[in-house]
Amino acid sequence: MNLKPLVEPDRVHKSVYTDPKIFDLEMEKIWERTWVYCGHESQVKNPGDYHALTIGRQPMVMVRQKDGSVQVLYNRCPHRGVQLVGNLKGNTGSAFVCSYHAWSFHLDGKVRAIPLAAGYEGTRLTRDNPDCSMKRAARVDSYRGFVFASLADEGEGLLDFLGEARIAFDDMCDRSPVGEVEVVPICHRVVQHSNWKFFMENQLDSLHPSVTHQSTGISAGRVEKRLKAEQGSAPLYYHYLSTFASSFEQWDSVQTINFPHGHGILKAYMGLRPQDPDTLAHEAMLKQAYGEQKAEEYLSRSIHHVLVYPYLSVQSPLQQLRCLRPIGPDKTLSEIWHFRLKGAPEAIYRRSLWYYNLVNSPATMINADDLENWTKGQWGLQSNGGDWVSFHRHFGDDRVEAGVTYSNHGTSEAVMRNQFRAWSTYMSAA
């Protein structure tokens, strides 16, 4: 399948969002090769704790080992193919046991016992045959507690894959005085009826907020203004919502930074470093832990969120992330997680929780309108009303230096152009 004619520097063909064959190729050439986020180590605290997930089309299970390491295995019994864990999370004890014929496996996937094993004598199925054990992800690695796996034996390492997008995890963890985060053990799951690319493009699209989210921005701004008039101030979380109704010109000033691999950063715009007593206490704590200079460096990073292309949006200053698990060309599951900064004041957690509850929960006052756009977008692209998707905005204004792409305009579609450069690289690999 020749994909080259489908991606031009300033526009892409609609079929990259709609064609089931292209979706299958994406699963094969991107998801089932590159490093994919599995979860955080704190999701599986004790030996036997597991978490089920998908990498591309593959059902996997992340499991804590007896030696404390984390392994990622195919959730499949090598006997007749039955999935070994039937829930999203839990503890499997000291072994995985198949519900069909009771084959059992150690936590690292090696076969432990087979009932009436004498029945295999003289056959080519022996205990040392790899086909007798659960298959492992080819490579597993983690960065600051965030676990990734790759199903390809060869390829770049995790750090090379993440590149500068590492800052997503640094920015989150460095806000803890001990440099670590811990997962809040609740995962919101929301199904989007659109191709995964809609989400990834939207995350750094600064032109849409004041249009898409105007109803919430205006409504929140009205209440925020009244509170400020009545009592001099309003809690920060009103601002999380009211900012969405800023002008096009203001949004144009919020820059994006775009990296190789399609990763990118939307710079901060919400003013998440107020001078209230809670923030000051937190800052003092970080200064004590890391020294004045380091702490200042950590605190002055201007990040709203970081994209790890093609599946992760990390809102590092508010300790939350959304991870995409594509289901089909027009169906995408998003998993929404929140984290606590270990050792940081409760007030900092609670402040970030407002964003999680108001913006990222399944009763979100923001994403309700995004999801509506993407659903309608998918339907539009499935039609014969046109063949191309336009990314012409500020085309020619992109500046690429040392692999980093940026534009003088925050609303530039440099973001999408950069993502599709990465997409083409993945998809054209042999």
Place this chain on the structure above:
Amino acid sequence: MSKSNTIPTAGPDFEHLLAQEVVIEAGTAEGPSGAQRIEPDHSPRTPHGDAAPAPALLPGADLQREVEQFLYLQAELLDAKQWQAWMDLFDAQGVYWMPVERSQTEWEGSPSIFAEDKLLMEIRKGRVTHPNAWSQAPMWETNHLVSHVAIESASEQQIQVRSRFHMMELRRDTVRHFGGSYRHTLVRDAAGALRIRLQRVDLFNGQAPFDYVLQIWV
């Protein structure tokens, strides 16, 4: 807007770029906000009729029947899209809370699906009734049934009630089901009328994947 927002010409030093802070404040720019430039109209959010459904008459009612009728009215106001009348059922400190898990006990400081005091309810109401609430354009209706009303305790100051609900929702061409239990803490206002201090909603399917999201209280 504060500080400089031009990209330095010095090169691709993104650490330096990251250190530049731009804070935007809604409504501070000279021109109209992007939000005000487009105003189509959407109608499926229009309330049913001009007036909210009237509370039921309570001839010779006892507390059980008074509470039941109050809970039915709560559900009826939601289905009739009478948002303000519904919000008025809450007392000044009233809270609407939909936790994720039954084990949660505090509405503040918990990961929640909804966690709203009256000010946040006002924002939600303002959002869904704004002409440009795009996601409100598709046809949308709900139908609640409330049952199993059990008063757990009642004093002069406070009444604790548990009940069950089933809500069907039509959005565009799709019907969804939400079921679960209500837990109400009720108080009385100065005139003796029942008011909601806390409406806790536990969805039986709150941990299932949401196909789309919830826009209005359940």
